Amino acid sequence: MIELAGVPELIDPVMVAAFEGWNDAGDAASTAVAHLDREWKGEVFAALDAEDYYDFQVNRPTVWLDGGVRKITWPTTRLSVIRVGGDKPRDLVLVRGIEPSMRWRSFCNEILGFAHELGVEMVVILGALLGDTPHTRPVPVSGITSDPDLARTMDLEETRYEGPTGIVGILQEACTHAGVPAVSLWAAVPHYVSQPPNPKATLALLNRLEDLIGLRIPLGELPEDARAWQLGVDQLAAEDSEVAEYVQTLEEARDTAELPEASGEAIAREFERYLRRRDGGPGGPPGVATDGGEGGGFLREPGGGLNRPSKPQRSEPSPEPSLEQQERQSAERQSTEQEADEPKPPVPERAKEPPKRKRRPPKKETREAETREAETREPEAPASEAREPEAPEARAADPEAPEPGPGADGGKDAPED
Numbered sequence: 001m002i003e004l005a006g007v008p009e010l011i012d013p014v015m016v017a018a019f020e021g022w023n024d025a026g027d028a029a030s031t032a033v034a035h036l037d038r039e040w041k042g043e044v045f046a047a048l049d050a051e052d053y054y055d056f057q058v059n060r061p062t063v064w065l066d067g068g069v070r071k072i073t074w075p076t077t078r079l080s081v082i083r084v085g086g087d088k089p090r091d092l093v094l095v096r097g098i099e100p101s102m103r104w105r106s107f108c109n110e111i112l113g114f115a116h117e118l119g120v121e122m123v124v125i126l127g128a129l130l131g132d133t134p135h136t137r138p139v140p141v142s143g144i145t146s147d148p149d150l151a152r153t154m155d156l157e158e159t160r161y162e163g164p165t166g167i168v169g170i171l172q173e174a175c176t177h178a179g180v181p182a183v184s185l186w187a188a189v190p191h192y193v194s195q196p197p198n199p200k201a202t203l204a205l206l207n208r209l210e211d212l213i214g215l216r217i218p219l220g221e222l223p224e225d226a227r228a229w230q231l232g233v234d235q236l237a238a239e240d241s242e243v244a245e246y247v248q249t250l251e252e253a254r255d256t257a258e259l260p261e262a263s264g265e266a267i268a269r270e271f272e273r274y275l276r277r278r279d280g281g282p283g284g285p286p287g288v289a290t291d292g293g294e295g296g297g298f299l300r301e302p303g304g305g306l307n308r309p310s311k312p313q314r315s316e317p318s319p320e321p322s323l324e325q326q327e328r329q330s331a332e333r334q335s336t337e338q339e340a341d342e343p344k345p346p347v348p349e350r351a352k353e354p355p356k357r358k359r360r361p362p363k364k365e366t367r368e369a370e371t372r373e374a375e376t377r378e379p380e381a382p383a384s385e386a387r388e389p390e391a392p393e394a395r396a397a398d399p400e401a402p403e404p405g406p407g408a409d410g411g412k413d414a415p416e417d
Contacts, residue, residue, distance in 0.1 A: 017095035044080045061073060122183065
């Protein structure tokens with residue numbers, strides 16, 4: 001049995017949990033719980049034994065100095081309590097830590113032991129995953145539960161996910177088997193700008209949590225940080241034509257898919273949130289807690305720039321990320337980045353074209369040309385016919401006349417008989 005010393009009786013407590021690691025893309029979920037703890041000055045009342053659940057070679061402890069004295073902070077999961085005042089007070093139990101390396105069932109049983117001792121009425125687990133969503137559109141947040149009755153009463157989706165899961169999925173199922181109502185809220189973070197922090201996704205999770213538990217959450221500088229984050233990503237995307245074109249493709253796909261969902265119910269929910277913030281709403285004015293507190297911003301420049309996107313693939317979003325899909329997509333994106341960074345080989349100069357061969361005339365033309373040349377050329381007399389042939393007329397007149405001698409044509413007339 002867990003004994004809690006110094007923890008007063010809580011009013012309608014809700015446990016809100018988030019874990020760093022595989023279920024926390026862009027640190028959006030863990031930052032949301034840290035924001036609640038900072039704004040409402042949560043008081044830590046318990047911490048799990050790090051020896052039981054963590055591999056210190058994976059999650060190493062840190063050393064720091066406190067007034068010249070060296071101290072060690074061990075990776076673990078801590079629980080804190082927040083007492084929210086106002087017209088309708090409601091207390092929160094925050095669970096913030098790192099996804100455990102081992103003994104997940106014992107880990108969940110210990111968390112549920114605290115929930116039972118504190119009289120927790122509902123457990124809300126925050127998570128974030130990488131998805132094909134543009135940074136220029138509102139961050140989609142899905143509310144998932146394993147309880148069909150809770151899904152109908154709170155307008156949530158009943159989970160149909162099958163595949164590898166993280167501590168968020170394990171803790172939710174443990175709550176369901178223990179009879180504790182449990183809901184998980186998942187924010188989709190653009191995969192091409194996955195570096196933490198992501199204040200826009202954190203803001204979306206807090207807005208969805210506010211609607212779920214009926215408490216007005218002080219946002220502090222978070223809206224301004226979200227606008228500055230989007231502006232910074234816009235500038236980075238504008239510098240890369242390929243990324244800009246990819247973002248435009250995601251925008252068109254998102255607008256087409258959500259056109260039928262622009263229902264009056266969604267508009268009414270957003271209008272109710274506006275009225276609640278304007279008029280004070282449940283939970284009193286923002287930042288009201290039993291011990292006060294001030295919050296601050298946490299904006300950092302998006303480190304590392306943008307990841308070069310792969311070709312967009314239209315797929316049905318799942319409530320939890322698949323480890324195999326994440327590893328495959330990560331490998332493809334790294335391969336694409338390496339190919340883009342490799343220098344291209346020089347283009348070889350075009351070889352000189354060989355001289356064109358003269359077209360040989362057809363055989364028929366060649367024979368005709370040879371025939372014409374032979375006709376124009378005088379034929380040579382053979383050696384046996386070197387003498388001049390007789391005149392055909394003289395031979396016909398006197399066939400018996402002797403052949404003329406060498407002096408036959410001496411210029412004198414022949415005597416008549």
